[in-house]
Amino acid sequence: MNDGDRxxxxxQGNEAIVHGAIAAGCRFFAGYPITPASEIAELFxxxxxxxxxxxxxxxxxxxxxxxxxxxxxxxxxSMTATSGPGFSLMQENLGFACCxxxxxxxxxxxxxxxxxxxxxxxxxxxxxxxxxGTHGDHPVxxxxxxxxxxxxxxxVKAFNLSEKYRVPVILLSDxxxxxxxxxxxxxxxxxxxxxxxxxPSVPPDWYEPYEGDIRGVPPMPSFGAGYRHHVTGLIHDKHxxxxxxxxxxxxxxxxMTQKITRGFxxxxxxxxxxxxxxxxxxxxxxxxxxxxxxxxxxxRKHGVKAGLLQxxxxxxxxxxxxxxxxSACRAVLVPEMNMGQISRExxxxxxxxxxxxxxxxxxxxxxxxxxxxxSLIKL
Amino acid sequence: xxxxxxxxxxxxxxxxxxxxxxxxPGCGIGIVMxxxxxxxxxxxxxxxxxxxxxGIGCTGRMPTYxxxxxxxxTHGRALTFATGVKLANPALTVIAIMGDGxxxxxxxxxxxxxxxxxxxxxxxxxNNSIYGMTGGQYSPTTPFGAKxxxxxxxxxxxxxxxxxLAVTAGASFVxxxxxxxxxxxxxxxxxxxxxxxxxxxxxxSNCHVQYGRRNKLGNAVDMLKSFRDNSVxxxxxxxxxxxxxxxxxxxxxxxxxxxxxxxxxxxxxREMANEDKR
Numbered sequence: 001m002n003d004g005d006r007x008x009x010x011x012q013g014n015e016a017i018v019h020g021a022i023a024a025g026c027r028f029f030a031g032y033p034i035t036p037a038s039e040i041a042e043l044f045x046x047x048x049x050x051x052x053x054x055x056x057x058x059x060x061x062x063x064x065x066x067x068x069x070x071x072x073x074x075x076x077x078s079m080t081a082t083s084g085p086g087f088s089l090m091q092e093n094l095g096f097a098c099c100x101x102x103x104x105x106x107x108x109x110x111x112x113x114x115x116x117x118x119x120x121x122x123x124x125x126x127x128x129x130x131x132x133g134t135h136g137d138h139p140v141x142x143x144x145x146x147x148x149x150x151x152x153x154x155x156v157k158a159f160n161l162s163e164k165y166r167v168p169v170i171l172l173s174d175x176x177x178x179x180x181x182x183x184x185x186x187x188x189x190x191x192x193x194x195x196x197x198x199x200p201s202v203p204p205d206w207y208e209p210y211e212g213d214i215r216g217v218p219p220m221p222s223f224g225a226g227y228r229h230h231v232t233g234l235i236h237d238k239h240x241x242x243x244x245x246x247x248x249x250x251x252x253x254x255x256m257t258q259k260i261t262r263g264f265x266x267x268x269x270x271x272x273x274x275x276x277x278x279x280x281x282x283x284x285x286x287x288x289x290x291x292x293x294x295x296x297x298x299x300r301k302h303g304v305k306a307g308l309l310q311x312x313x314x315x316x317x318x319x320x321x322x323x324x325x326x327s328a329c330r331a332v333l334v335p336e337m338n339m340g341q342i343s344r345e346x347x348x349x350x351x352x353x354x355x356x357x358x359x360x361x362x363x364x365x366x367x368x369x370x371x372x373x374x375s376l377i378k379l
Numbered sequence: 380x381x382x383x384x385x386x387x388x389x390x391x392x393x394x395x396x397x398x399x400x401x402x403x404p405g406c407g408i409g410i411v412m413x414x415x416x417x418x419x420x421x422x423x424x425x426x427x428x429x430x431x432x433x434g435i436g437c438t439g440r441m442p443t444y445x446x447x448x449x450x451x452x453t454h455g456r457a458l459t460f461a462t463g464v465k466l467a468n469p470a471l472t473v474i475a476i477m478g479d480g481x482x483x484x485x486x487x488x489x490x491x492x493x494x495x496x497x498x499x500x501x502x503x504x505x506n507n508s509i510y511g512m513t514g515g516q517y518s519p520t521t522p523f524g525a526k527x528x529x530x531x532x533x534x535x536x537x538x539x540x541x542x543x544l545a546v547t548a549g550a551s552f553v554x555x556x557x558x559x560x561x562x563x564x565x566x567x568x569x570x571x572x573x574x575x576x577x578x579x580x581x582x583x584s585n586c587h588v589q590y591g592r593r594n595k596l597g598n599a600v601d602m603l604k605s606f607r608d609n610s611v612x613x614x615x616x617x618x619x620x621x622x623x624x625x626x627x628x629x630x631x632x633x634x635x636x637x638x639x640x641x642x643x644x645x646x647x648x649r650e651m652a653n654e655d656k657r
Contacts, residue, residue: 028467049652054466054645059492063459066452066489070432070463073450074471078463096453223430223448223464224471230393230443232451239395241443 007186013151013177014039014081016184017107018047020155021079023192026105027053028078030067032060032086035119036175037109040081061086065093065106072102073231075222077159081107084117084126087133094168095134096233101166101210101218101256103197105158110174110286112364121364122175124286127341130170131315137253139260141165141267142315144172146289148182154312160195161267165259166217172314174337176287176366200227209240210252216259260316268318271310274300278307280379281329283322283346285311288335288367295372304377314342319349326354331379335359335367355379381420391416391426393446401440401512405599407558407584411505412441414561414582415476418569430473432461434486437512437586438478438505455486458493458502465498469642472501472572479506480518483539487519494548497577498641503568504541504579507586515589526593542581546634551576553633557583557606560630567632576640583628 011019017040021029029044031037045055054071058064061082068078082090087108097104112118113125126133130142141161145151151173158169200207200219209229210218221227234242235249243249260267274296275281284292289310299306309325311318326332326346332354334343343358350356359375361367382390392398402408419429429447433439435454442449448471452460457475465473482490482504493500509527510516517527519539526533542555552574556564564582571578585591585602596602606628613631616624 028463030463046652049645049649050656052649056462056466058459058462059488062456063462063489063492066456066459067463067466070450070460070465071467072463073460074430074464074467076467078467092453093456093459222468223450224427224468226427228426228446228448230449230451232443233453234451 006188008183009186010181010183011148012039012179012181013145013148013173014109014179015043016148016151017081017155017171017173018043019186020152021105021159022047022051023152023186023189024077024156024159025194025196026077026079026159027051028068028071028076029053029080030056030058030064030071030078031080031082032058032064034083034086036111036178037081037083037107039178040107061089062092065090068104069093069097069102072104073223075225077103077163079105079107081109083109083111083119084113085115087126087129091134095136095138097168098134098138098140099233099235100231101220103162103166103168105155105162105169105171107171107173109178110172112362118364120175122287122337122366123362123364124174124288124337124341125362126172127314127338130172139167139256140315141167141169141260141313142172143169143269143312144285144314145177146286146310147177148180149184151177152184152186156192156194157269160193163197164195164217165263166197166220167260172286174286204228208238210236211238212255212259215262216255264316264320267313267316268321269312270318270321271312273308273310275307275309275325277305278329279305280331280333280376281307281309281325282333282335282372282376283309283311283325283342284335285314285342288337291367291369292335292372294369295376298369298373299376302377306376311342317345317349322346322349323351326350327352329354331355331357333357333359333372333375333379335372335375337361337367381423384417387416387420391419391446393444398444400444402437403588405585405587406437407507408438408441408505410558410561411503411564411582411584412445414564414568415474415503416445417565418572421569422572424472428470428472430461430464430471432457432464432473432475434477434481436478436481436510438476439481441476455481455484456489457481458486458489458500461500462493462498465500466642469499474501474503474572476503476505479504479508479520479541480510483519483541483544491544491548494545494550494577494579496641497549497551497638499575500577501571502577502579503571504581505584506541506581507584507590508538509586509590511586511589515593525590527590542579542633545579545581550579550634551638552578552635554579555581555583555628555630555633557610557628557630558585559603559606560610563630570632574635576638
């Protein structure tokens with residue numbers, strides 16, 4: 001290994017997530033074995049000790065989620081990775097992380113559901129769950145990856161957003177991306193932009209643990225750094241103590257929502273392909289976006305002015321990126337490996353004459369370029 | 380230097396907001412809190428180096444009042460958060476405070492695995508045989524036959540013995556006290572915090588409001604007196620026949636053993652990993 005040069009590696013998506021996390025400064029991983037996410041835990045257990053980090057396999061996913069929140073409170077960037085059934089178990093402590101604004105990254109390598117579902121088959125059925133799985137109104141950021149290269153770079157972004165906004169970030173991969181091997185050239189550590197949480201600069205006596213800065217995000221000290229404070233999953237006032245006062249409860253919710261709303265331009269990420277003159281478009285994410293790109297290229301060869309909007313951020317739903325496509329195109333195809341979880345979001349933001357067509361597969365099979373192409377030329 | 384007893388509250392109770400506390404008059408949890416503070420004081424730990432984690436329930440509210448790094452987590456999960464804190468910063472003294480339902484029903488799996496894993500953590504379990512905060516439903520330590528709001532005809536399940544469960548699960552140090560034996564409790568909690576490895580102190584406590592009242596056990600004082608009359612030391616219990624120990628509370632240190640500690644073992648793994656890299 002030569003530190004000065006970029007590394008060229010043949011990696012699967014799951015492995016690239018680990019490399020991305022370590023590059024972003026992640027030094028703690030807690031997890032529980034589950035297909036198709038287990039390789040993430042395995043590689044962390046091998047790589048973390050050498051960089052001074054810690055890996056632990058917990059007794060279940062509830063415990064894994066609790067442990068990463070604890071580690072983050074102690075000042076260490078932390079992550080867990082799972083698939084649908086484990087993600088269900090994580091919802092409880094994920095809500096705790098939302099309520100107490102503890103940065104952490106949760107990877108869900110989606111497989112077919114519900115319940116034990118299809119452990120070795122790809123799906124995108126957890127999209128709405130990623131946004132609304134834990135109870136109560138809460139802020140959360142959901143990102144998706146479609147290539148091995150993405151699995152590195154979007155993981156870095158996930159950590160950066162999590163640290164910057166003090167919010168859990170959910171990274172959705174799927175069985176296809178997770179197990180596809182591709183050649184990737186990893187950036188050097190100088191080239192990776194890493195954002196760390198802002199720590200309080202005031203004397204400890206002045207510190208208010210839940211008073212937002214100008215962005216609505218409170219500075220966050222590590223346990224043991226002298227800024228003793230209370231962290232609770234009860235709705236709390238700016239001092240961190242439980243409150244039942246309606247004005248304090250409302251202020252809590254408004255700040256939690258606004259800290260994300262203010263970051264929309266940065267948080268809402270997507271990629272555009274051939275959209276400049278497009279008359280019809282595909283809106284896709286995850287491994288389906290790969291098939292979609294090929295289908296769009298084929299459609300262009302057949303004289304159809306097609307384009308692709310690949311969503312990277314799924315929630316907060318990137319309305320600002322989707323709306324221009326809806327206003328410019330006469331029809332949009334939304335292919336998904338679920339019954340239409342993002343197409344309903346596209347419908348929600350559609351204020352134009354644009355026709356929205358769903359294309360869904362829930363049979364454990366990927367959506368091929370040919371299928372998308374056939375639907376696309378009929379639009 | 381430890382501070383004099385009369386200054387304990389100035390040193391360790393939060394000055395800003397949040398009193399009065401949620402506990403009923405006569406509740407045993409306050410006695411446990413006092414013992415915890417006296418133990419921390421005697422060990423001369425600074426407030427900054429202590430992390431106190433709890434779950435949900437009456438006992439779970441304790442960290443709110445104390446001037447440490449405090450973490451009031453989800454129901455049953457205190458030990459999972461404590462595990463993350465300790466692994467991320469082993470220099471911190473991490474203590475989990477839980478109730479019987481919190482630690483051994485919803486958190487039972489985390490409890491036995493924390494004992495097996497043997498991190499350098501302290502778990503204090505206030506066992507009052509009932510879910511107090513939610514209105515007196517039966518818990519894993521409610522005795523057979525007892526009346527609760529969910530066993531109005533008498534309880535038909537059998538109770539966990541928490542300390543013995545911890546011994547079997549592999550904890551390094553396990554002790555039991557009652558809230559009557561406040562002096563003993565101070566000492567046991569002090570030993571538990573000092574112990575290198577996973578240390579458990581079970582404290583038998585009174586919930587005269589939700590448990591005592593429905594089972595005709597009298598008021599708080601009556602229940603404390605019954606703890607006094609029914610407790611036997613570990614040494615004395617060893618000489619007694621099992622049938623004579625029926626209904627008795629064995630108090631003192633049940634086990635104290637030396638085992639490898641996960642955090643220290645992990646340091647060795649880091650060295651091995653670094654050698655591989657070279």
